[in-house]
Amino acid sequence: MTRTDGTGRGRLKKRRTTRRRNRSANKGSPKLAFRCYGQVPSPQALPANFWDVPDLCRAYNWPSGLSGGGVIALVEFAGGWLQSDLDQYFAAVGQPSPSMVDFSVDGTTNFHGPDPNGYDAEVALGIEVVGASYFAATGQPASIRVYWSQDIAMAVQAAAADGCDVCSISWGADETDWKAPKTCSKMEQAALAATEAGMVVFAASGDNDSKDGGDAAANVDCPASCPHVIGCGGTTKTRASETVWNNNPGETDGRGTGGGFSTQFRPLPAWQIGAPNGPGRMVPDVAANADPNTGYSIIVHGQAATRGGTSGVAPLYAGLFAAFGKRLGYISPKLWLNPLCFTDITVGDNGAFRADRGPDPCTGLGVPDGKKLSTLFT
Numbered sequence: 001m002t003r004t005d006g007t008g009r010g011r012l013k014k015r016r017t018t019r020r021r022n023r024s025a026n027k028g029s030p031k032l033a034f035r036c037y038g039q040v041p042s043p044q045a046l047p048a049n050f051w052d053v054p055d056l057c058r059a060y061n062w063p064s065g066l067s068g069g070g071v072i073a074l075v076e077f078a079g080g081w082l083q084s085d086l087d088q089y090f091a092a093v094g095q096p097s098p099s100m101v102d103f104s105v106d107g108t109t110n111f112h113g114p115d116p117n118g119y120d121a122e123v124a125l126g127i128e129v130v131g132a133s134y135f136a137a138t139g140q141p142a143s144i145r146v147y148w149s150q151d152i153a154m155a156v157q158a159a160a161a162d163g164c165d166v167c168s169i170s171w172g173a174d175e176t177d178w179k180a181p182k183t184c185s186k187m188e189q190a191a192l193a194a195t196e197a198g199m200v201v202f203a204a205s206g207d208n209d210s211k212d213g214g215d216a217a218a219n220v221d222c223p224a225s226c227p228h229v230i231g232c233g234g235t236t237k238t239r240a241s242e243t244v245w246n247n248n249p250g251e252t253d254g255r256g257t258g259g260g261f262s263t264q265f266r267p268l269p270a271w272q273i274g275a276p277n278g279p280g281r282m283v284p285d286v287a288a289n290a291d292p293n294t295g296y297s298i299i300v301h302g303q304a305a306t307r308g309g310t311s312g313v314a315p316l317y318a319g320l321f322a323a324f325g326k327r328l329g330y331i332s333p334k335l336w337l338n339p340l341c342f343t344d345i346t347v348g349d350n351g352a353f354r355a356d357r358g359p360d361p362c363t364g365l366g367v368p369d370g371k372k373l374s375t376l377f378t
Contacts, residue, residue: 034077034152034171034172034173035171035172035173035206035207035213036077036078036119036122036170036171036311037170037171037172037204037206037207037309037310037311038121038122038125038170038207038307038308038309038311038312039207039255039292039295039307039308039309039311040117040292040306040307040308041292041293041295041306041308042247042292042293044293045292045293045294045295045306046293047306049238049239049293049294050294050295050296050297050306051237051289051294051295051296051297052093052132052296052297053093053128053129053132053133053136053296053297053316054093054094054095054132054135054136056237056288056289056296056316057132057133057136057137057316057370058136059237059239060288060367060368060369060370061368061369061370061371061372062133062136062137062320062370062371063137063323063370063371063374064136064137064138064139065138065139066137066138066323066324066325066374066378067138067323067325067378068134068137068138068140068322068323068325069165069325070134070143070165070166070321070322070323070324070325070326071143071144071145071163071164071165071166071322072130072134072142072143072144072145072164072165072166072167072168072318072319072322073144073145073146073147073155073156073159073162073164073166073167073168073199074126074127074130074144074145074146074147074167074168074170074315074318075147075149075152075155075156075159075167075168075169075170075171076122076123076126076146076147076148076171077108077119077148077149077150077171078108078111078119079111079112079113079118079119079120079121079122079123080109080110080111080112080113080119080120080123081100081110081112081120081123081124081127081146082112083097083100084302085124085299085300085301085302086098086100086127086128086131086299088299088302089124089128089298089299090128090131090132092299093132095131095132095135095141096135096141097131097141098127098131098134098135098141098142098143098144099141099142099143099144100127100144100145100146101144101145101146102145102146102148103145103146103147103148103158103162104148104149105147105148105149105151105154105155105158106148106149106150106151106154108148108149108150109148110146110148116300116301116303116305120300120301121298121300121305121307122170122307122311123146124298124299124300124305124307125170125296125298125307125309125311125312125315126168126170126311126314126315127144127146127315128296128298128299129296129298129312129315129316129319130142130144130168130315130316130318130319130322131144131319132319133315133316133317133318133319133320133323134319134320134322134323135319136319137319137320137323137370137374138323142319142322145159145162145164147159152169152171152172152187152190152223153186153187153189153190154190156169156187156190156191156194156201156223157190157193157194159194159199160190160193160194160197160199161197164199165198165199165200165321165322165326165327165328166199166200166201166202166318166321166322167194167199167200167201167202167318168202168203168314168315168317168318169201169202169203169204169223169229169314170203170204170309170310170311170312170314170315171204172203172204172205172206172221172222172223172224173213173221173222174206174212174213174214174219174220174221174222175214175219175220175221175222175225175262175263175264176214176215176219176263177213177214178222184222184225184226184264184265185264187222187223187226188223188226188227188228188229188265191223191226191227191228191229192228194228195228195329195330196329196330197327197329198327198328198329199327199329200230200318200321200328200329200331201223201228201229201230202229202230202232202314202315202317202318202321203221203223203224203226203229203230203231203232203314204221204224204232204258204309204310204311204313204314205220205221205224205231205232205233205234205257205258205259205283205284205310206220206221206224206257206258206259206310207234207255207256207257207258207290207309207310207311208253208254208255208256208258209246209251209252209253209254209255209256209257209258209350209351209352210252210258210259210260210350210351210352210353210361211252211253211351211352212258212260213253217252217351217352218252218260218261218351218352218353219260219263220258220259220260220261220262220263220283221258221283222264224258224283224284225262225264225265225280225281225283226265227265227269227281227332228330228332230285230286230317230331230332230335231259231283231284231285231286231364232284232285232286232287232288232310232313232314232317233245233257233258233259233283233284233286233287233290233310233313233362233363233364234256234257234287234288234289234290234291234308234309234310234313234363235257235287235288235289235290235291235345235348235363235367236289236290236291236293236294236348237288237289237291237294237367238294242289242343242345242367243345243347243348243355244256244257244345244347244348244349244350244355244362244363245257245290245291245348245350246348246349246350246351247291247293249348249349250349250351251351252350252351252352253351254351255292256350256351257284257287257290257310257350257362257363258283258284258310258350259282259283259284259350259353259360259361259362259363259364260278260282260283260350260352260353260361261278261279261280261281261282261283261361262279262280262281262282262283263279263280264280265280265281266279266280266281267279267280268280268281268282269281269332271332271333271336271337272336272359273336273337273339273359274336274339274358274359275359275360276356276359276360276361278361282359282361282364283361283364284310284361284363284364285332285335285336285364285365286313286317286335286342286363286364286365286366286367286368287313287345287362287363287364287365287366287367288312288313288316288317288367288368289308289312289313289316289367290308290309290310290312290313291308292306292307292308292309293308294308295307295308295309295312296308296312317368320368320370320373320374321373321377323374324374324377324378325378326377326378328377331377334376334377335365336359336365338372338376339358339359339365339366340369340372341365341368341369341372341373341376342365342366342367342368342369343366343367343368343369344357344358344365344366345362345363345366345367348362349362350362
């Protein structure tokens with residue numbers, strides 16, 4: 001692996017022997033096998049509905065004054081970040097900037113490109129949300145490590161080997177796009193090993209409704225579908241209400257939260273207590289605000305911007321769980337045994353599935369009650 005000095009300018013220091021360099025990964029617009037799950041608001045979106053992360057944390061009853069200490073891993077495929085963007089963002093929300101280190105797994109590096117609407121916005125969303133979420137719960141700056149790779153499984157393995165406590169993944173693809181079942185299995189084996197090492201793994205469930213970009217009306221996204229990954233779905237949260245995120249209700253292939261039942265990981269796990277009976281593991285497990293029209297205020301390329309998507313949900317949870325200051329590992333069964341740590345979302349659909357009382361394939365257990373989760377895990 002290689003790492004930068006934390007400036008975000010790509011100056012690399014050797015850390016350990018690198019694998020074959022993926023030269024295309026540094027050209028700003030690589031051909032990626034996976035999609036990032038960040039979305040821009042529609043022109044009709046109301047700015048009053050956008051969220052600063054600290055305000056959203058308060059709305060989700062975040063704890064405060066936790067001991068913290070958890071090291072956070074973010075998996076990124078492309079784009080880059082600048083320290084000046086982070087300093088500007090965190091100053092605006094009244095927080096110190098987090099400690100940042102980049103790690104290259106396969107030669108992919110922090111490449112800050114010219115387009116503020118490109119992959120750089122995806123990277124900024126992940127860093128700024130996870131850092132602000134962590135600080136809201138601890139009052140301390142986060143320690144964040146960004147793992148750059150064209151292979152999610154390799155990045156998760158690297159983060160676990162480095163002793164990270166929590167990992168957030170905002171990239172993925174429909175299970176059928178993973179080329180062969182064995183590639184989904186490889187991802188699950190990496191997640192299994194990571195959780196056995198003590199690392200909690202969160203992943204976005206996708207932004208293309210129940211179809212998830214696949215051929216059928218109902219598909220799920222991997223790695224969110226892996227049993228040892230916590231799948232993170234999305235809602236539309238205003239100051240007055242919260243529903244399933246689907247910008248075109250009833251459509252299966254629009255802008256909305258991914259969710260459904262896995263065809264790769266069967267049968268439905270016994271720990272998914274109360275989930276509707278389906279052919280395989282249900283996705284997502286949990287949810288939070290993701291609609292770009294009620295999105296997250298960020299800074300990218302020195303400018304204020306708003307982004308949504310389930311890309312914002314995985315780092316929101318990762319920041320909270322890193323604040324617990326413990327190596328928790330495989331927590332999915334415990335989450336499902338404690339549904340009262342979440343607020344159930346009962347209105348809306350993602351195309352093929354509708355929200356209902358109890359767990360469902362739109363928002364899983366629901367949205368977080370941060371203080372209840374803190375009591376459960378600390």
